[in-house]
Amino acid sequence: MLRFGRKLSFSWSSFPRPLKSSEGVILHDPVVKSTVLLSIKALSSRQLRNYCRRVAVEQSAADAIAPVSTKAQLNNLPPTKSKGGLQIVQEALGLSNATYPSLWSRSLLLSIDFEHLDNIRSGFTKGGNCQVGIATLDTSNLQKDLLPPPNNLIETYNYVSGSNQYIKKVIPKFIFGESLVVNSASILKMIELIIPQHQNRRIIIVSHGIQNELMALHALGYRFSANMHAVCSHRLAVETLGLQCALGKLLRWVGCPYHSLHIGGNDAHFTLKACLLLALHNNHDTEDTTSLAGYLKGVATSDVPHQSQPEVQTGRRG
Structure with missing residues (x-):
């Protein structure tokens, strides 16, 4: 039987939250709109029960209550590409017209890009x-009274493994910080340090042709959690612009400054910016720099750092 340690009171500021019984979370994680409330009899608060039923009728159970287990169940299989990716990204960014808190609010937008996929998928038997x-964008930062400077909203990482000749060729081309040189055996650990697996929030993985990246993560042995969702920027471009193209052409089309593609960190960063601009397509508030849309446009169209010769961190030696 469900027991609560204190009297339940409902407010938007604390909603949604997971509700637990002796058998675990009593409400199923609503990944799709058809999700229904489970074990509703276990709710001891009539006020909360009636509210949930009313909102579930108006919006669907998925929007009424969106609990996420604090210990996400891990799975070896990658998530499938989400339908309605444009709406997912817009709601995560707070650009939706929805009048209620979205289940995508406070999500982590995460773009990932692998170079030399064949080497990764072969277990590095074809080469190292x-x-x-x-690149990550924490959408909870968009709900703060003081927004971060546009150049600080997206955090970008680049990991390089391989021969000395390859490393020396690649590292100067990463333009968003310092590359980290690692052994191929350490790549999975580095990814796990950045992608949180046990958070009570949704993680939206985006990439241009995301199936390749998901296959690479799977080949590395990465374990996906149930709160992860996949959005393909290539599909977003088709959905929004009717355009099927490579990343470089998409960036030119949406007006995103870029250079030095085919460097993992750069591609991840620019893919995330392309998603921002696709989410802003036909948004009439982008010219108002005081609006959220105007701020996000400034993030996506900000000047690109010049290519430099950064110092390289190494996690491989020693």
Whole structure:
């Protein structure tokens, strides 16, 4: 029987939250709109029960209550590409017209890009050269009274493994910080340090042709959690612009400054910016720099750092 340690009171500020019984979370993680409330009899608060039923009728159970287990169940299989990816990204960014808190609010947008996929998928039997680029945008930062400077909203990482010749060729081309040189055996650990697996929040993985990246993660042995969702920027471009193209052409089309593609961290960063601009397509508030849309446009179209010769961190030696 479900027991609560204190009297339940409902408010939007604390909603949603997971509700647990002796058998675990009593409400199923609503990944799809058809999700229904489970074990509703276990709710001891009539006020909360009636509210849930009313909102479930109006919006669907998935939007009424969106609990996420604090210990996400891990799975070896990658998530499938989400339908309605444009709406997912818009709701995560707070650009949706929805009048209620979205289940995508406070999600982590995470872009990932692998270079030399064949080496990774072969278990590095074909060669040791590879790059892993990851760019993250924490959408909870968009709900703060003081927004971070546009150049600080996206955090970008670049990991490089391979021969000395390959490393020396690649590292100067990463333009968003310092590359980290690692052994191929350490790549999975580096990814796991950045992608949180046991958080009570949703993680939206985006990539241009995301199936390749998901296959690479799977080949590395990465274990996916149930709170992860996959969105393909290539599909977003088709959905929004009717355009099927490579990343470089998409960036030119949406007006995103870029250079030095085919470097993992750069590609991940620019893919995330492309997703921002696709989410802003036909948004009439982008010219108002005081609006959220205007701020996000400034993030996506900010000047690109010049290519430099950064110092390289190494996690491989010693």
